[in-house]
Amino acid sequence: MERPRMTSPDLTRANIDKIADLFPTVVTETLDADGEPTRAVDFDLLRQELSDHIVEGPQERYQLDWPGKRAAAFAANAPIAKTLRPVREESVEFDTTRNLFIEGDNLDALKLLQESYLGKVNLIFIDPPYNTGSDRFTYPDDFAVTNADYLARSGQTDDRGLRLQSNMEANGRFHSDWLSMMYPRLRLARNLLSPDGLLCVAIDDNEGSALDAIGREVFGERNFVAKVIWKHTEQSKNDEPYFSRHHNYLVMFRRGEDLGQFRLPRTEADxxxxxxxxxxxxxxxxxxxxxxxxxxxxxxxxxxxxxGKVIAPPENGWRWSKESIKQKIASGEIVFRDGDSRLVRKIYLEDQVGRTPETVWSGDVAGTTRQANAEIKELFGATIFDTPKPTRLIRRVLELLALPNALVLDFFAGSASTADAVISQNAADGGKRRFIMVQLPEPCDPGTEAAKAGFRTIADIGKERIRRAGARFKDRRGVDTGFRALRVDTTNMLELERSADDLVQTSLAESVDSVKSDRTDEDLLFQVLLDWGLDVAEPITIDDFDRRRVLVVADGALVACFADDVTVDLVRRIAEKHPLRAVFKDSGFSSDAARINAEQIFREVSPETEVRAI
Ligand SMILES: C[S@@+](CC[C@H](N)C(=O)[O-])C[C@H]1O[C@@H](n2cnc3c(N)ncnc32)[C@H](O)[C@@H]1O
Known part of the structure; x- marks a missing residue:
């Protein structure tokens, strides 16, 4: 039986495949640092393929660079031995909802989602830390410091081992660190966008121009859509030395040319x-x-x-050539008024399809920060989160996209205002949009309103917001107000983590089984779903065969049984369901012969089923 990979995909390898597709002759074989044979790209040959169109070495070129960029690119491609573990007790309608809330570092989450959601996400709305000097984020570019003890001792990791720091302005790498944090995440995010997909990033002047620049690099210059100015406040700030700043930005990039035209519904005012x-x-x-x-x-x-009257031209001239004006007069688009003394061009209402949105959004169409705070206060009775976005802003972006079934991802979820906006918009227009939220379990500082209200982390706030926002539409049929809570965690598999030294200390019982003892069959199921590139929001049903649990995903897209004593009878009954895929635990078979026997049963009963053992 084939064994699954059980790590996130190695994106460098995927890149070599892409180059091999374009230029098969440049891919060769060599030995890696451990002396193992590996595929590699022969740059001399690639250079020949590209003839003179190459810049190299110190030669000047137009580019955005910062110390740590190379490491950040490496961080995007390096595979990780992690998984997503389901947390049923924190979820709402776990078995049937199509929404996800992932708790963990978004770099990990984006890597884990690469295969299941490759090219499937229609909208990515993110509101990352603005790099104000006090907001916290994880730095990916110090991966060379792998000693967990050192990081924990120096206070750089929280109780789950996450690297979390405030980026101080005095730090000599203030902007570089922010760029190194964003760059790998944007590269991974782009892979997830569908061909008609849109990335929309909320940002302010601290890093607005840096974001614009890396966005253009990652998405390509021609995929820049707009830098919308959002007037988020009406209140003047008299303590500013030069200007009272009233706006932030929404920087937008498309995945490619398939992004549909933006047309907002016309209002009476329009x-x-x-x-x-x-x-x-x-x-x-x-x-x-x-x-x-x-x-x-x-x-x-x-x-x-x-x-026969003659009308003189305006100072700058007409808008059109003589020929075009003649045609417009003939078609009635241009008429004469005021005793044939002037030309009037008629723009008909019936020709106006929707309304093209402007690049400046006022608070009354897109909401304000004050309204965002009021939304939090209304849901929680206190200001338990400091930097929320108004749902109105996000709903306006959902309207631009006009995809009623859009899959929406927000990997800096905060209080999950994006999830709230998706639920509210679906309730308003009958859409079936789905969301994936990702939020770090960033601890709520002691003494804050959040901590006083009993919230341990911002991820807990996000989940609770979805529960409360969803409760408003509980009785509305067809509105999915649930979410499946998942947590980024270390791999379920012992062997992927164990070094030779560790092996000595591993108990005999554990070394027989390759699965960690604290992991459930649902944990294994989710790792297998990711490995197979299946949607982790598919419905799951649990069957009981002779007191052995069998997990059935999406009516047989995958059937899993991780019981310890898989019998021939059980294998046959699963095969008779003709699932597309079936997976067992390697150690669930009493012997090699039993495993081979199981393969034989599938070949006879359901040859179309892809069978694996972990
Ligand atoms: C500006 S807030 C987002 C607010 C959100 N739009 C709202 O309306 O509530 C940015 C969030 O990103 C989170 N964050 C920072 N680094 C992260 C990381 N590496 N992975 C996941 N979340 C992260 C922070 O904890 C914070 O909650």
């Missing part, structure tokens, strides 16, 4: 300028400008009206 004073059979219209916005001497010509 239509107010349209009327029909001349009973035009095409209905209401408004007059558009006929003048060129900039000087165009070649468009300065006179226009003769049907009654």
């Amino acid at each position: 239509n107010r300028a349209y009327s029909n004073p001349d009973n035009d059979p095409r209905g209401a219209w408004r007059s558009g400008d006929v003048r060129s916005p900039s000087p165009r001497p070649s468009l300065r010509f006179t226009v003769e009206t049907p009654s």
Whole structure:
């Protein structure tokens, strides 16, 4: 039986595959640092393929660079021996919901999601730490310091071993550290976006231009969509030396050209300028400008009206050529008014499909920070989270995308306002959007409102917000207000972690079984789902065969039995269900012969089933 990989994918290897697809001759074989044979790219050959179009070494080029960039790129590609463990007791409607809340470092989570959600996420909305000097995030670029003890002793890890630090402005790598944190995450996030997908990042002036620059590098210049100015506050701050800053940004990048046009629904206010004073059979219209916005001497010509009058050109000239104006007069788009003394261009309401959003968003269309705080207060009765975004802002982004079944990912979830927005928008328009939230179990500082209210971590706040926000629509049929809680944790498999020294200390019982003793069959199931690239939000049912638990995912997309004593009868009964995939625990078979026998049963009864043992 085939054995699953049980680590997140090695993205360097995936890149070599992509190069091999384009230029098969440049991929060769060599020995790695341990003397093991490995595939590699022959750069001399690649150089030949690209002829003169190469920059190398100290040669000047346009690029964004910072100390630690190379390490950050490495951090994005390096596989990890971790998994997602389900936490039933913290979930809501665990078995049926299609939403996920992942607790853990988002770098790990993004790696673990790579295969299951590759190219499947329609919207990534993130609101990362703005790098104000006091917000905390994990640094990926010190992976060379792998000694967990050192990090724990120096206070750089929390009780789960996460590296979590405030980035102080005095730190000589203030901006570099932020970039090193964001860069690998954006690269991994891009892989997850669907061809029609959109990334939308909330940011302020601290790192707004740096984000713009790495976004252009990771997504490509032509996939920059906009840097929207969001006026998040009306209150003036009189303690600012130069300006009272009233805006933040939403920086947007698309995955590629398949992103649909943005059209917001038209409101009464949008239509107010349209009327029909001349009973035009095409209905209401408004007059558009006929003048060129900039000087165009070649468009300065006179226009003769049907009654023979001559109209002089505007100072900058007309907007169109003589020929175009003639056509527009013939089609009725341009008419003469005020005794044939001027041209009027009619813009018809019936030609307006929706409304193209502007790049400046006011608080009354996109919400304000004050409203975001009020939302928290309304749900929790206290200000238990300091930097929420208003759901209105996120709902507006959902409206831009106009995908009622969008899969929405927020990997800096905070209080999970994105999940709240998804649930509220679905309740309002009948959509079936799904969400994946990722949030670090960042401890709530003692003495804060959150700590006083009994919240241990920000992840706990996020989960509780979804429970409370969902409760508002509990009775609404068809609105998925649940979520499956998952936690990033070390791998379930002993052998992936054990070094030779550790082996000596491992108990005999543990070394017989390759699975850690504290892991459940559902833990194993989720690791297998990730390994197979299946959606971890698929519904799960649990069957009982002779008191052995059999987990059935999505009606047989996968059937798993991790019992210790798998019988021939049980294997046959599973095979008779003709699942697409089946998985057992290696040590669940009493002998090699029993395992081979199981393979034989599948070949006879359900040859189409892919069978694995872990
Ligand atoms: C600005 S807040 C997001 C607020 C959120 N948009 C809301 O409306 O509640 C940024 C969040 O990112 C979290 N965070 C920082 N580093 C992280 C990491 N490496 N993985 C996951 N979450 C992280 C912080 O704990 C914080 O809650």
